[in-house]
Amino acid sequence: MTMLLIWGLRIVYRTIGQGMFFCRKCGGDRKYRLRAGRRFCTLFFIPVVPLNKTGTHVRCQTCKTRYVTEVLKLPTAAQMQAAMPAGARALVCAMLRAGDPECAVARRRAIEMAAGAGAQDYDDAALDADLAQPPAAGRPAIKTLGGQLKPEAREWYLAELIRIALADGPLTGPERVAAEAIAADLSMTLAQAVGVIMLTEQAANQG
Numbered sequence: 001m002t003m004l005l006i007w008g009l010r011i012v013y014r015t016i017g018q019g020m021f022f023c024r025k026c027g028g029d030r031k032y033r034l035r036a037g038r039r040f041c042t043l044f045f046i047p048v049v050p051l052n053k054t055g056t057h058v059r060c061q062t063c064k065t066r067y068v069t070e071v072l073k074l075p076t077a078a079q080m081q082a083a084m085p086a087g088a089r090a091l092v093c094a095m096l097r098a099g100d101p102e103c104a105v106a107r108r109r110a111i112e113m114a115a116g117a118g119a120q121d122y123d124d125a126a127l128d129a130d131l132a133q134p135p136a137a138g139r140p141a142i143k144t145l146g147g148q149l150k151p152e153a154r155e156w157y158l159a160e161l162i163r164i165a166l167a168d169g170p171l172t173g174p175e176r177v178a179a180e181a182i183a184a185d186l187s188m189t190l191a192q193a194v195g196v197i198m199l200t201e202q203a204a205n206q207g
């Protein structure tokens with residue numbers, strides 16, 4: 001009697017990581033599994049002989065869509081939402097430090113800008129606490145925000161900052177230098193920054 005051997009090939013996946021990511025297909029933050037595959041030779045449908053490894057991929061736990069692992073470098077919706085108020089707070093502090101952080105009009109505009117970006121209940125005490133942080137501490141938040149914003153939105157943020165700086169009079173040298181440094185952290189070119197600064201100054205002089 002001869003035994004009929006049923007050989008086959010199958011990829012066996014195992015989970016090597018998990019977390020939350022933004023799934024484009026679902027349109028929201030979802031749980032994912034990072035999965036590594038390996039081809040196996042199967043005998044009677046049971047993997048018996050391990051062959052070569054296949055690439056790793058990310059799979060959405062909800063819709064089962066597979067993605068290349070680079071998808072994990074993109075921010076989740078929750079991270080993007082958190083980046084707005086954090087970035088705005090860092091922005092207004094960077095601008096205020098270069099001018100007069102005690103100027104009441106500038107502070108009010110700064111607080112309004114941070115609150116408008118979603119920093120709930122932002123007030124003078126919160127602003128003072130942020131201003132007490134070392135200046136370099138806010139730069140990652142500014143860079144993260146800049147990376148998420150469309151070019152027009154970056155220009156809008158910079159223009160708002162210039163209006164804060166203009167609250168206590170014309171831009172000073174240090175304020176101009178700070179504005180250009182902030183613009184660079186927002187991923188704007190110097191030419192863009194200079195253009196926004198000039199237009200905002202002109203509008204303020206006319207208003």
Ligand SMILES: [Zn+2]
Binds near residue numbers: 027060063064
């Ligand atoms: Zn999905």
